[in-house]
Amino acid sequence: MSQSTPVEDERTAYRVATLPLEYGTTRINQLFTRGYNRYIVDGEDQPDDLLNDLERFGTAAFKEDVRADAAEEPFVDEPGTLAVLATLSAICVKAHPKFEHAPPRKVQVLYDIRELYVNNLASLLREFGDGSFQQDIAEVLYAKDPGEDGPHPGRVCTGIKEMPEFGEGLYLEIPVAAASRDCLIRADTERGETGELLTRVKNNHLYVPVGNFDTKYREYARRAFKKLLRVQEENLSEDQLTWLTTNESAITERIDRFIETGHYERIWRDWDQGERTIRVLRDAIRDAPDEVVLLGEFHSAKELFEAVEAYDPEADWKRDVCNRISSPRSLGNLLASQRDHRSLTIRQHRNTNHYRIQESARGVQPLTVESIEDLFELPCMANMAERLNEKKPVRKDLYNFSRMVMWLPQYQDSDLETIVADLKDVFSRWPWYDEQVTDYQIRYEFSNTIGGDTPLPMNCDNDDMQRYCIGQEQCPYSIWGSLPFPEEMYDQLDEAKSTGEEF
């Protein structure tokens, strides 16, 4: 093994970052030193730059598309920096009060950080290496314990090759004498069946499809990242840890917002099964064409099952839930097991059960918004309406109110005339109403996009709302949590919070 350290030698840094389980604490700390060195300019520490970068890394990790893109294009360009930012972000997550007593394996955001790390590393390796790194990794991933005659004398992976005779793609070449069952890859099949062997034989070597390498590395990376994190945690002094958690805010705020908006699936790994089922059903119902099924209406298990069958979600956890629902009967059983869920009502109709799923967000009371008037069920909006009886709106009131309406699902695809007409109808109840002024003001707000995106609605923390807020502790609602805003709104929220260049 090379004696050079990851501090000076990039190749060694890559090896330690990729295969930390093969190295001791000293080498891993040298990798971190390499990363920290980037934040020393002319002998001076640059803690703000570090903080800034780790906040950007941590918050970006929560976004699925960023994680996915990082597998193609590196998000961080250097292995030492990557290791530092990923581990410090994870430490910030673990320091969040919400996770104080939670085992890390249950915290989804830690998985997200690890995924960004692994994907980023994979694309860095592709750019840096000449394929020899992949061979080094395969060496570790496919190695078996020494047999009766001692360890296999040669390389475990003797090449990564195209083998047109076996089909497209690359194959890892492993001598049979170095092979174990880990090298036998089977095709995916229905549960319980043994899939066809995809590993091929030629010339006394096995040829393993390289796709399996990625899967295996992900398994390895789970333990690998845990080790990096442990070394980093042991490396930080109490003072450094305090500095970190006191100064970091972006990651903590993002987690707070997930909680506030009821996005529990983004925080918890094995988020409550019943909650997941209801969430997926709600999405499937929203997604169903032609209003065959509707939220807030009673439907048979068969009708709901058809909606689930037609629903094709992107998120893995949602697909898992859908896959578990195999028939109307299994859906009925699943719902029956969740009969106490606050968004679910089960009613017997002749001899059949009918099920009603309602809009909801976890932790806050959901609001069904059929017309704009329904917004006044929010105590803050009721306060605002009351104040508007006495005074003309300040501009921000109108502005915030319009934005909230813009994001309501029923207005997402409406033409502007309909929205303006409906809003004017609401405003006309107040004594100061002037049709022309209001018309102009509404149209102005709607033309006032941000880079083509609809401006985000206000939330409960918005300063302008504070004059109407009855106090978040007492309020059973939350603006972002109770209103039926679509996922795109939250996605845009994520993007708005994390713009900036790569580092």
Added chain:
Amino acid sequence: MTWRQATREEIYKYYAKEFPSYVDELPAFITAEGPKQYALAFREPHPVRKDGVPDKDFIRRDTWQMNAAGDRTTAAFDKFDDVLEFIRHPARNDPLGQSDFALADPDLLDKPDPRPDAVYYALDHWERPWVLLVDIDAKTIARERATQAVSDEDATGDGEDLLDAAGILEADPAGYPYSFEDIERAIEYGFEVRDIFEDDFNAEETMVVYSGQGVHVYLLDTDPAHRYDAKSREVLNDLLQDTYEIPIDPVVTADRRRVARLPYSLHADVCSIVTPIESPNFDVQSATPEVLQS
């Protein structure tokens, strides 16, 4: 002729007269001192010298004594003739000598001189680190054939009933859980495995041995590229069974500590000589010892 058990006298006659003519044809690695053990199976359990120790129907004998460090010290057999003597008269030539655990002295017994129903040697070897053997058994093929041929209603189990329903027990050799057809198929599979060894695993030294009720296929190359440990042998098993669809006995391949029937020894249950063969057209009847034909 029909398949039958050899008598005690026929077994003795075979090892006394016919077997010595084959000794020179034994594979070179089967010597008095090479395999770590030789083993014998008896039809009836034979007493050992020490009182209170159960009678034995299977004995293994090390070819070498070892010191505490595991190094060889004294050989049990000087030359292969000694092995032969042990096969002919196991109780008189037991390498354990006068030890309490040696076979009981025939002079003291009503039923003296056990005869070996089968002779085995250990695949584990002093000079040769690995011998790979794949076992293909006609019984397995017959059972699979019966399962496919017999519908669920006709068979009540997967044992004799199933074979009976498929007509396998009646077919020649009658009474055995396979027919000649299954043995022939096993031999064909054996040569398929040999081709796989040579074509896909780059083997140069192979051997197919008719075992009496199936075949043993050997991979004998000694270069490190063929040093398949237990884990690699599991891979080989899976590939042979899944990719090449050969009905092998996977336990045998993976276990290097097994004993294998000695080539040219007699499979006394079927009166057949365990014979290295060169072609899938091998006629199993030709493996019947001459001493039994006369």
